Amino acid sequence: xAEIKNYTMNFGPQHPAAHGVLRLILELDGEVIQRADPHIxxxxxxxxxxxxxxxxxxxxxxxxxxDYVSMMMNEHAYVMAIEKxxxxxxxxxxxxxxxxxxxxxxxxxxLLWLGCHALDVGAMSVxxxxxxxxxxxxxxxEAVSGARMHxxxxxxxxxxxxxxxxxxxxxxxxxxxxxxxxxxxxxxxxSLLDFIDDFANRFPKxxxxxxxxxxxxxxxxxxxxxxxxxxxxxxxELGFTGPMLRGSGIxxxxxKKQPYEVYDKLNFDIPxxxxxxxxxxxxxxxxxxxxxINLIKQCSKWIRVxxxxxxxxNQKYAPPKRQDMKEDMESMxxxxxxxxxxxxxxxxxxYAAVEHPKGEFGIYLISDGANxxxxxxIRAPGFxxxxxxxxxxxxxxxxxxxxxxxxxxxxxxxxxx
Amino acid sequence: MTDLKKISTNIKKILPEYPIYLQFDEITLSVPADDVxxxxxxxxxxxxxxxxxxxxxxxxxxSEYPQKNYENCRYAxxxxxxxxxxxxxxxxxxxxxxxxxxxxxxxxxxxxxxxxYEREAFDLFGIMFLNHPDLRRILTDYGFIGHxxxxxxxxxxxxxxxxxPSQKRVIYQPVTIDPRNNVPRVIHDxxxxxx
Numbered sequence: 001x002a003e004i005k006n007y008t009m010n011f012g013p014q015h016p017a018a019h020g021v022l023r024l025i026l027e028l029d030g031e032v033i034q035r036a037d038p039h040i041x042x043x044x045x046x047x048x049x050x051x052x053x054x055x056x057x058x059x060x061x062x063x064x065x066x067d068y069v070s071m072m073m074n075e076h077a078y079v080m081a082i083e084k085x086x087x088x089x090x091x092x093x094x095x096x097x098x099x100x101x102x103x104x105x106x107x108x109x110x111l112l113w114l115g116c117h118a119l120d121v122g123a124m125s126v127x128x129x130x131x132x133x134x135x136x137x138x139x140x141x142e143a144v145s146g147a148r149m150h151x152x153x154x155x156x157x158x159x160x161x162x163x164x165x166x167x168x169x170x171x172x173x174x175x176x177x178x179x180x181x182x183x184x185x186x187x188x189x190x191s192l193l194d195f196i197d198d199f200a201n202r203f204p205k206x207x208x209x210x211x212x213x214x215x216x217x218x219x220x221x222x223x224x225x226x227x228x229x230x231x232x233x234x235x236x237e238l239g240f241t242g243p244m245l246r247g248s249g250i251x252x253x254x255x256k257k258q259p260y261e262v263y264d265k266l267n268f269d270i271p272x273x274x275x276x277x278x279x280x281x282x283x284x285x286x287x288x289x290x291x292x293i294n295l296i297k298q299c300s301k302w303i304r305v306x307x308x309x310x311x312x313x314n315q316k317y318a319p320p321k322r323q324d325m326k327e328d329m330e331s332m333x334x335x336x337x338x339x340x341x342x343x344x345x346x347x348x349x350x351y352a353a354v355e356h357p358k359g360e361f362g363i364y365l366i367s368d369g370a371n372x373x374x375x376x377x378i379r380a381p382g383f384x385x386x387x388x389x390x391x392x393x394x395x396x397x398x399x400x401x402x403x404x405x406x407x408x409x410x411x412x413x414x415x416x417x
Numbered sequence: 418m419t420d421l422k423k424i425s426t427n428i429k430k431i432l433p434e435y436p437i438y439l440q441f442d443e444i445t446l447s448v449p450a451d452d453v454x455x456x457x458x459x460x461x462x463x464x465x466x467x468x469x470x471x472x473x474x475x476x477x478x479x480s481e482y483p484q485k486n487y488e489n490c491r492y493a494x495x496x497x498x499x500x501x502x503x504x505x506x507x508x509x510x511x512x513x514x515x516x517x518x519x520x521x522x523x524x525x526x527x528x529x530x531x532x533x534y535e536r537e538a539f540d541l542f543g544i545m546f547l548n549h550p551d552l553r554r555i556l557t558d559y560g561f562i563g564h565x566x567x568x569x570x571x572x573x574x575x576x577x578x579x580x581x582p583s584q585k586r587v588i589y590q591p592v593t594i595d596p597r598n599n600v601p602r603v604i605h606d607x608x609x610x611x612x
Contacts, residue, residue: 041556046565053572055600084441236470236501239530250501257504341603347484350441351497351508353472364475364497368483370604377475379497387533416556 006034013042017120017402020412022386024401031397036390043416051376055342056082056156059376064150066378067414070109071141072101073356074414075154080260081352081363082156085345088317093308094158095261100196100299101144101153102261102354103292107203108137109357109409110289114210117282117406121223126213133206136199143167143192156343157318158311163303167195193300200296207289214282224278228392228404231276238391239384242359243288244408247273247281254355266298278407288357317343342371351379358382358409380414424505427465432456443508450494450513450521457509457527460498468498468507471524474534476542481568483604491516492544496524513544523549541566571596 009026012018021042027035047066051059063074076098083090090098115130138148143164145151153160167188170181187198214220230240235248245252253270255263271287273280312318319338320331345367353362359381366375385408392408393401425437425444435456438445448456460468475495490512498507513519523546524531535546536555543564546552554561563570573596581588 041554041558044556049566049572053598058600237529239471239528241472252501340600342600344603344605348440349443349445349508351443351473351506360472362473362497364473364495366477368604370602371600372602374482375475375477377473377495379473383533384530387530 011401013039017405019116019405019410021416022405022410022412024389026398026401028398033393033396033398033401036393036401038386038389040386040412041416043412045417047417048376048378051373053372055371056345056373057338057342059373060155061150061152064152065413066380066417067109067356067358067361067382067411068149069112069411070105070357071149071151072105072153073109073354073361075152076102077352077354077356077361077363079154079156080354081350081365082345084350084352085348085365085367086156086317086343088157088312088314090158090261090312091309092262093162093303093306094310096299096303096306097159097163097310098154099261099263099266100296100303101140101159103295103299104137104140104196106292106357107289108134110285110292111137113285113357113406113409114282117403117409118214118220120402120406121220123213123217123220126210129206129209129213133199133203136195139168140192140196140199143195155311155318157314158309160311162310163192165191167192193304196296196300200293200300203293204290207286211286215286221279223399223403224282224407226275227278227396227400228407229275229277230388230392234391235276238388240359240388241381241384242356243281243284244359244381244385246271247284248276249273254353254360258353260354266295268295278403281407344369344371345373353379356381358411358414359385361414378414378417380417382408382410382415386410386415421505424466424503424507428460428507431459431463431466443506445508445510447510447512450511453494453496453509453511454522454524454527457496457498457524460507460509461527466500467502468500468505470499470501471496471528471531471534472499472506473497474531474538476538476544476566478542478566478568489516490514492519492542494521494538494544519544520547521545522547525549540564543567 006027006029009028011024011026013021013023023039025037026033047062050062060075063078064071066074111130111134115127118126141151142148145153145160169185169188172178172181187195230248232248232250235245235250249272251270251272256270268291271284273284315334320334324331325335347367347369349366351362351364353360361381362379364377365373368374392404421439421442421444428437428446435446435448460466477493477495478491479493480491492513494511496509511521513521521544523535533555535549536553538544539546539552540554540556541564557565563575573592573594575592576589577592578587578589
């Protein structure tokens with residue numbers, strides 16, 4: 001009989017379970033993985049280099065396109081780094097709005113992750129349900145910024161504008177049935193906050209639906225329990241952050257440990273796992289969604305009763321009101337300077353990080369005093385997670401590899417940058 | 418976050434020979450490239466410090482930086498460390514002496530996740546990491562020439578790729594677009610805002 005040796009197999013970059021453009025070179029012994037070598041960079045757009053050639057405000061939309069399933073969180077880290085260097089105070093209402101949208105973004109991300117993870121493992125229906133809820137969250141994005149995904153809503157000094165009083169509604173077309181349109185518009189009669197509250201009230205039931213489909217599902221458990229186990233010590237060593245670290249049982253969340261914005265005034269819990277396998281990370285993320293709903297409710301309640309400015313009144317860094325520009329020369333000059341030359345950051349360097357749905361998302365800024373960054377380094381959580389893929393998959397089957405890619409919540413926009 | 422003063426005094430006690438800067442509530446430790454692994458090992462293991470996680474590794478090309486720093490070094494490698502035990506952060510900046518052949522020791526034996534970060538720094542800046550187990554390009558294309566994040570590398574690149582209908586394959590050719598800069602880079606003099 002012929003001697004059977006290890007053989008290599010190419011996986012991706014166009015594979016539905018590769019979450020975008022992951023290319024893996026797998027060394028296999030039968031169906032058991034001996035070595036996995038991820039080839040990344042197929043989505044490399046040199047965001048950091050582009051940012052060096054643009055003013056600070058011009059780079060905000062690039063941040064949306066990093067992790068394109070949690071858009072506003074990326075902006076958040078970026079504007080926080082700028083605010084840190086400028087020592088720019090953000091109005092309290094803007095801080096609450098940011099937290100509100102951070103948590104909406106966390107839901108967006110976790111819903112996509114849950115749907116795709118379940119789809120990879122073989123549960124088709126969860127995907128359909130999660131995308132139904134994502135649609136409503138995109139509508140929140142659209143109501144506030146005009147864009148469903150790439151919002152560019154956070155600005156240095158606050159947010160672009162206040163929450164709208166009216167929710168955009170579905171219109172009748174010659175293809176739609178009026179009674180259906182009317183039904184779709186039922187929860188869109190009030191303001192954006194009414195819509196968000198309505199969502200927050202019904203969403204926990206939807207999480208229960210997902211859990212009914214998965215949590216005690218025998219097949220789901222067979223595919224995730226004991227797969228991709230990472231010990232707490234190793235998780236720290238490998239640079240894990242976010243749910244990947246918490247899944248291994250380490251209670252570490254920047255929202256609690258190094259609170260930014262108003263997280264220290266809000267009540268929420270940090271879920272942690274025990275075993276450090278795919279199933280525990282699944283449970284951690286499900287519980288995080290419940291906590292996010294909790295946070296959304298608290299923020300919405302506060303925002304309702306506390307009107308006020310949503311962007312800094314320092315016109316060196318935040319644009320003046322449209323009204324003022326018509327009458328006030330000074331405002332017009334500020335507006336002109338801000339959108340031609342842009343503002344300048346003091347010489348120095350700063351690092352700001354947020355608790356992104358995937359982990360710690362950080363921005364390291366070096367400024368030489370110009371109107372553009374000298375160097376911008378993006379710390380993407382997925383990069384550290386994916387670099388451990390080899391270690392996590394060693395000795396597992398190919399089908400487990402798919403579960404591990406799913407549990408790492410990989411998005412190439414941020415890994416390749 | 419624990420008190421910055423406490424951490425910086427602890428660092429001064431353990432590593433007295435290196436300068437410490439405090440800016441924007443962050444600690445920066447500046448070290449020569451040769452001492453990096455020694456310093457990081459101490460920062461990781463000493464119980465008063467315990468920076469057990471490497472959060473980020475960034476390479477920087479200082480060739481166009483207006484102020485000359487630290488013996489005119491062109492390249493620096495910047496490590497961001499996090500201590501989960503003490504809830505604190507530190508930035509370690511290692512300046513590399515040699516501008517033509519930047520070489521620094523790898524820290525993969527200290528922090529396992531440095532592997533890919535160092536590959537990235539090698540790919541984008543051409544910094545060589547001594548004793549790195551697998552120093553290959555990571556982000557750029559197979560067969561890419563040059564190090565794109567160096568300041569002397571044009572933003573639009575040197576070559577472009579397109580499908581050639583006559584040859585019926587994808588070909589590489591020199592870039593056909595012109596660099597465009599709509600907003601000039603401006604640095605104001607000291608005291609500009611004060612009139």
